[in-house]
Amino acid sequence: MAAAQGIYTWDSRSSSYSEIYARVRSWWELLPDGSNPLFVLVREFEATGVxxxxxxxxxxxxxxxxxxxxxxxxxxxxxxxxxxPAPWDGLHVCTVTVQVVDESNNSRNAYAAPVTVMINCPPAVTAPTGRCAMVGFYATAERIVY
Structure with a gap:
């Protein structure tokens, strides 16, 4: 849930686009088989409208x-x-409905946005020890898992 919220949370008053992108990028753990390339991260992050x-x-x-x-x-x-089903034990897929509020000095807009997050957890051999890591997320409608 925290990852889904974080993907849709930023503030241009305190962070640059590069800083926001780097924050999301730091959560994305690349799998050894290359099945979640960085261009997917960029495409899906931009699908949130930024x-x-x-x-x-x-x-x-x-x-x-x-x-x-x-x-x-x-x-x-x-x-x-x-x-x-997931191709290995420990890979989990969740679709989170996020209530998003966009604000600026002169406007406010609220809406719901679905985002699918994939996390890799033990006992997966590719998971970090003792914790889970985000290995993918989808914000584009055709990739969101229902």
Whole structure:
């Protein structure tokens, strides 16, 4: 849930696009088989509505965004995961509905946005010891798992 909220949370008044991107990038642990390449991270992060180009305009308006998880469905609650189970034990898929609030000096917009997060946990041999790591997320509608 924290990752889904964090993907949709930033503040142009205190962070640059590069800093926001680097924060999200630091959560994304690359798998040894290369199945979650960095270009996917960029595409999916930009699918949340923020690109390097648009961020300059957003910063001029002192824009910020906050995300709060409203609902979480994981693994066997998701029909597509039931049809296509994870390829190894310890890989979990959750779709989180995030309540997003976009604000600037002169406007406020609230909406719900789904994001699918994949985490790799022990006993997976590719998982970090004693914890889970995010190995992917999807914000584009055709990739979100229901």
């Amino acid at each position: 690109t390097a180009g648009s961020f300059a305009v957003l910063a001029e308006q002192f824009s910020r965004r906050s995300g709060t998880a409203q609902a979480v469905r994981c693994d066997l609650e998701l029909a597509k995961v039931q049809e296509y």
